[in-house]
Amino acid sequence: CEDAWVAERPALRFADQQVGVILNPSASHFAFGKHHIRQQLLLAGSTAIQGVYVYANLVGNEAGRAIYDGDTMIGSAGKLLASGSRFSYQDVVLTTAVAEVQKSSPDGCIDCLFEFSQSEESRVETGNDTSLAAGVDAWEQSEFLKEEEFARALSLALFDYMRKSHSRGFVLSLSGGADSATVAVLIGLMVRFALDDLGQDGLSQRLSHCVDGELPDAAQQWVYELLWCVYQATRNSGDITREAARYLAESIGAQFYELDVDAVVEEYKSLISGVLNRELTWAQDDLALQNIQARGRAPSVWMLANIKRGLLLATSNRSEAAVGYTTMDGDTCGGISPIAGTPLN
Incomplete structure (x- = not known):
């Protein structure tokens, strides 16, 4: 060595x-x-x-x-x-x-x-x-070799970690943005690469613990069993991100759920307003109000991951971490962070 x-x-x-x-x-x-x-x-x-x-x-x-x-x-x-x-x-x-x-x-x-x-x-x-x-392999000669290596390395890592931890799949807070979309696509690629390499019988043998009942027989069916995507809206969410999240989940075959967490965020705001004896405003409390929206989404996806006995995927990237543009216990929460070492470029 x-x-x-x-x-x-x-x-x-x-x-x-x-x-x-x-x-x-x-x-x-x-x-x-x-x-x-x-x-x-x-x-x-x-x-x-x-x-x-x-x-x-x-x-x-x-x-x-x-x-x-x-x-x-x-x-x-x-x-x-x-x-x-x-x-x-x-x-x-x-x-x-x-x-x-x-x-x-x-x-x-x-x-x-x-x-x-x-x-x-x-x-x-x-x-x-x-x-x-x-x-x-033919892909080793690709003009996009770095992109090929990125997709294959992270997809394999997700598969192997799921297998070794005996998890039953993944839960992902899908925002409609690039980071969570990348992580979702990696799960889709994971299934495709695994099927190409192992075949249906080989994949079924390795992941039989992930499925109750009849085993899937196609790539999208496997993604449906393995990946739960959750879009969590507040009053500040828009139709563009909602539909982008839904379209992506449906395209790769993942399960898609939509939760309205606005009441959760408003309850936290009310509690802190009571402590401070004043209303919270965007003009005065912009950073805190942004962060509580991200943090308010964490408990529900953690609960889903517990129920599924799956891995909650964090979506923070390396560029955000380098400059501190992230929310602790928000986009950093999760059991594994696939793109934490990946810069935006």
């Missing part, structure tokens, strides 16, 4: 010891562009020993935080022979290749240093097109 991040790479030491095969089992968290870095490290390591380098990474989500992509690669003497599927929903992914392991000799080892740089001079010349390696 250290071969991917320490300055004095073990692969270089092994080259001096005439090692012919290096096995690198790793728990390296996902980051954009990291697959390419790992690939270059693997090629440099196999070049250094003029032998075979096998890399296998952990897959899934741990503790609702770190995401692992399940990256697997096999290289030999500076060439990539095979690359397995990333972000797989399978329990095991087997990546294979046929490579010749020659008897090593000190003369056969190459002094190969890898530098973390994007300059052409520092890259390892592989002599082959790595995109043609066996096992590379």
Whole structure:
């Protein structure tokens, strides 16, 4: 594992010891562009020993935080022979290749240093097109690779966390805005990706605990069972956000509920007005009145999540957290926050 991040790479030491095969089992968290870095490290390591380098990474989500992509690669003497599927929903992914392991000799080892740089001079010349390696999925060649990785990483993380926590799905306060819409779509993609990878029987086996009665047999039916979306209106809500939330939920197949929480918000306002002996006004109490609307929506979705035995999804993003543009116990409330590390751009 250290071969991917320490300055004095073990692969270089092994080259001096005439090692012919290096096995690198790793728990390296996902980051954009990291697959390419790992690939270059693997090629440099196999070049250094003029032998075979096998890399296998952990897959899934741990503790609702770190995401692992399940990256697997096999290289030999500076060439990539095979690359397995990333972000797989399978329990095991087997990546294979046929490579010749020659008897090593000190003369056969190459002094190969890898530098973390994007300059052409520092890259390892592989002599082959790595995109043609066996096992590379078509989406890996997309011009929108970052967007593909984003969707697949977070969808897999949500699936794995739900599975490991034995939750029966998700509850989401759907506002009609971009953040909650993104989270809802990730659940839809989660189901689609899982069905593509596992098939109907495989998905049913893994998520049978989420459904009472007959198991779904189509993607939208699975989304309907797994995701409850709730639009919570006050007197300041508009038809545009309400209809946007409804349309999105119906488009992906989620259950959609509408609650009027205006009375809850007004009751809190009345309580505080009594404490202060004055009426609360937007001119004087703007921030507090905005925040109580967000906080007033939390108890009902928490209650639904408890009843469903599901995970309440928070919708705050990284940009909002960085500047403090968020409501504690409002859009930050939830059991897991899928886009907390994602900036608006």
